[in-house]
Amino acid sequence: MKNIFTQLKQRQVFKVATIYAVSAWPLIQIADLAVPALGLPDSVMTLLLKIFIAGFPVSLIFAWLFNFTAHGIVRADDQDNAADDNAKKVNILTTFAVAGALLIAVLVTLASQLMVDNQVTINETAASPAIIPQPPSINKSAAINNKTSIAILPFVPFSSDPEDEYFADGMVEELLNLLAKIPDLQVAARTSSFTYKGVTSKSIVEIGKELNVDTILEGSIRKNDTSNKIRVTAQLIKVSTGEHLWSETYDREYRDIFQIQDDIARAVVDKMKITLLGNTATSPFVVGTENVDAMVEYGKGQKELSHRTVPAIKKALTHFRQAITEDPNYARAYVGIADSNVLLALYGSMSELQARTAAQAAVNKALSLNENLGEAYASKGLLLTGADNEKAELAFKRAIELNPNYAMAYMWYGTLRREQGEIASAHQLFEQAFELDPRSPVAAYNVAWCYYQAGSEAKAMDLFSQIVGNDPYYPGAYNLVGDILRNRGRLDESVAMYQRALKVDPVNKNAVQGLLLANMDMNNIEASEFWFSYLEQNPSLLSSTETVFMRARFYAAQGALEQAITYLGQVKSSAGNHGMDLYVQGEVAFYQQNYRAAVNAFEALKNAQMRNKNAFYHLVEGQAALHLAFAYKQLQQPDKMAALLTEFTLFLQQSVNKMANNPGYYYNMAAIKALQNEEEDMLAFFQGAIDAGWVQVWNAKIDPIFKPLKNNQQFAQMIAKVDAELAEMRAKLKEESKR
Template sequence: MTNKFFDELKRRNVLRVLAAYLALGWMVMQIAETLTDAMSLPEWTMRLLLVIGALGLPFVVFFSWAFEITPEGIKREEEVDRSQSITNITAKKLNVVIIALLVLTLGHSIYRSNQTTMVAPTETSVVESKSSEPERAATTISEATSIAVLPFANLSSDPEQEYFSDGITEELLNLLAKTPNLKVAARTSSFQFKNKNINIQDIARQLGVTTVLEGSIRKSGNKIRITAQLIKADDGFHLWSDTYDEELNDIFEVQDRISAAIVASLKESLGIELQVAKVEQKIIDPLAHDFYLKGLQGVNIKSFDSLKMAQDYFQRAINIEPNHTQFKLALAEAIILRQTIGDREEYDLEQQAVSILENILEEQPDNADALYLMALVTRWMPNKIEYSMAQFEKAYSLAPDHPLIIEYVAFFSFNRFRQLSLDKAELTTIFNRLVAKDPLNANLYYGWGIINTNYFMDYETTAKMYRRAIELNPLDSNYEFFLSGYYANTQADLVSAIPLLQSVTTSDLTDPDGPIYLARTYQSLGDFNTAQEWVDNALAREPNSGQAKLVRCTILYDLGQSKQALEEIQAALDDDKVFHRRFSRPNLASLGVFILLKDKQVARAKSFLFTYYPDLEAVKDAPPPTSIAEIGFPLAPLVAIERAAGEENLYKQLAMRMGLMTEELMQGVKPKLDYIDYLILARTGTGRKTDEQVIEYLENAIKSGYLGNWRFDMLMRPEFMHLHDHPRFKNLITEIEEKVARQRQYL
């Protein structure tokens, strides 16, 4: 009975059909796995195909038993005349199909196996140790020891959980970066590919890595599922993949396990010997960790509102975990970023960041992150410049490849009176090294553009760097803002600055900088009504902006409303809620003195100035301060006051003191001068230099490409009032007005 049944199975080709079906299924699975890698399909795709194939198996057996292929087509088996059956011919065809499928599938499997285990011989790489001296790895390390961690996809039902998947990705990246001899593409470059449909090979080529880690995160309540897969970039094949279903409390353990699995996979698949990073983890409250991840999202957006939100979230995390160093570093960074983009420049806010960092450095004096941040936050604080430089030098000795190097040097370069020990060649080497590690970091190009403006006066490179930064991250309005300054202040091109500033204005509706500088630009072009509209827009965004109030008062003066301008100046200087940046406080005081002197109110002008700078007169006997911004600049209006009062000896004495301060502080800082330097020399030269020399400084500022705020700097400074009737000065103003009149035609 059994033999007859088996013979019938063979006669009806059931076994051959079954074999062909299994061979076809094997080949389909092989092809599907390749396509899943190449097309970044979900990891459950293979399981779905397997289930579909298994469900189809009984149907294949049933139909091959119940039906038969005949010359007339498919018929039920009992309807076929046995003498007319062609099952033997069908059997031969099935044999050919089975053999062909097996050959193709085996060939594909062998090819994949060879590709996965192959290790290309490459050059030995050098890695940086914690010290500034490079050391070579003990074993030969190939270029394959490089990895990019792409942003893990957020598969949670709530799109707002994306902060969580981004944060976990960033933490995993930082953990892998601690693995000795493993080159990890920086976060800023890896996250450039978020939500972009670019194949793995192109991503790896742009980042200069040979392996890529990608995955997904699904969060539901206190449960998380993390799926991760390590891909070999040159062929797209998976080296390793796994899924982790865990409690949220175990998130750090999961990160450790993923990191260890990647290291093990690189060893098993590519023969690369690496050591798992030893990072001491402590149990962290999940809510505090969640607040921290939400804060990171705000820092990465980097807008006025997002940074306020980030500061709040980091503080809430610290309230739960008061001793967590990373949370405290993040809070300090958020405060510094608010200061950097111009949201706030308040002593209390700066002091909060300083206190946080002092607390960290007391316990960890060699924490390079804290040292760099301390250098940044103290760079403009009164009498802190030497301290800031010392913090930077120590941080640089500990971490010579830190991404904050370029940022610090860039913003330090705005200081006209101090110079870091790094020369151009060394800075260029640092920049190239950082770009090699983080090629898509827009901030590096942005910082390098600032350095080329302020230190090297290489404006062609400046423009290229700003444009590259905009190309990489068009959402960061700082890059367009600085490019507009390049046009207005180094190319004498106000018209080209306008569309950039308009873009800045629309990119962040809470940031007053765009409208402020649009107002200045239109004022410089002589369009005072449009300028007033824009400055009112700025004040609607931030009513307490001292800089916006300053620009408004200069426009009021240009519109012939000097009395109202003076009233608003006094109100701004008296209001403690007004916050000042970019020297808006001394400039408001200077403008007030100018208006009063124009009205022949010399005594009132002096009383007005001393109201806001009561210790000013003592400066003539004091040693040179570290910055003349808050002391030396108000001294220039005092020189103008004493000149107007006929106190020749006194104003010359003050002018001599002011000029010595400037020259002593600027000496040897830069190889050549730019427009800001010439304006400073002109302001501090009045009463000490001849009128011809002062006017020459102003002429050189214009020749340097400056037009950005020329009306205020040349027509509303009290120290230049005595020059207004000088023929050479009048010729300079006529030349500028003709230049801007030509530009107005293109508006």
């Protein structure tokens, strides 16, 4: 045993093992950072780890057989047993050799993967460098916008009367509305500030850092029932130091509550502007209402609206309507009514026509009462989105001009830009909304969506945890993770997340849609029928058009094209959504092999999107563009097909989906190569889609683009492999349902 130990030491086995371990660890850390930065799949890291693990015993065998000496590498048996005359040089040579070999392994692996990834440019028109929008930074400082930032925490009522608490909340609401109109001041939104109501476990400094603001305004209210007087104390605190910048106490009569509110609001704002922004003149302060009951109802409505569940939105609508009953001239309450109706349609409990009619009337009333109400213009933009995007954009810009601190204006404007295919612009707007309302689950959801679209799924999941921590009853967070998992082909896991969303909100439209899509893709017919039955039991959950569209997709997933076409032909979009009508007409004609009609419909759709040509390629994940190209091919119009595919390829090359290793990118590229009769490249891209998580085998089976590959053995094996994975998922879910 002693002799073996001596041999191991003499043959440098221990030395090589130590150097190998010490060198491998930092290289793994570097690779872990480099792989996502280069847009490479996670499998690259797995491959590197396997290489390092396999290389370890190889390095030990090499060390047993050969030794590093001052004169080079020699067989261990030939080396003089005497101590080397230059041990330091030997150690350096050994270290360089081992570390160098590992470094070469890392570089070769990364380079080879990049070469594989760069195959997308083979035989394609050279594209200009892609401009890939980066995900926004959650912790972006307000100083970047050169704005001083503030959050107003709910004032603490020191009395047993619940009305005092409502008064305190209403006063903070008015302060927020006034401050929000100051262009050079960034104000944390009500949703974020009010999450700290009743929180005593955190210091002001901690809260300020979480809200990412420079200053905090807090206060208290004490009512004396005997003397009918009220004392309000307010103080302004610098977050970075905890220093009190200003404080004041107001002792007033309680008999004129709104005059008190007005005076306090003016005084507090004046003091803050002197301290924060210099001696600028106070802008006119317009009180929203002078009816305490209306103010209270409005505050309750805003609280419910922030949850974004159907039951909560219905409660919010009731409170806003009650506020109007108390004060028919309360403009902000009309905005609340408009928003509630739109959101009820969005989340599936109200028909779009009914919601749009009620919301339009409420917005018109709000603007007639206050033509400078930024919130009303934001709601107007939301109503116009999809129907008249140019007017919607003007409305959003006017809303931001009037109220630069209204987070929803940026959020809804971002949604419009996203639907137009302007992803970078949408990212920026979502980020601005999140800065203004960092505790809002809706704002956080949109930023998480940005991370997801940019390929930073880990960051999206981290933000999901934050959303659930702030509001575990927000279903959008679970739906987001469900969408991520479904897109990556982890359908069984996505089902679990959608079911969690549905548990929080039993009539959540997006959750039911997600469950239907996941089970359709999984070819889980029984489960799909169950969720269709769920829709029948909750008829207001989806519109009749949405349900018919889902039925068409269900039959298409089963390969029953005739039934799918029948249902698809019954899809009627809402008024003003001409684009949806053209898409449906094109798809029906396409699958009926009426390619002339398909070209007419798709070309009309493409021309309708001329203001933003990317919107056409963004539509239905590129399916409209691919089917138009196929129709050109069938009509013997190769030049038109080539031009369209060149433009679509350029769009895909510049798309965030390429950088994100998104399966949709590879699938679309595979379809393009199939149309170009480049079978080898097509198979490579198709395998890339499968590796990235593509599982919609039903789509490839019914799409005539892939029909020429029907007898290709390699293509058939790929499809069979995915079918086997789907069968495993179905079996897993069936087994879990028995527990």
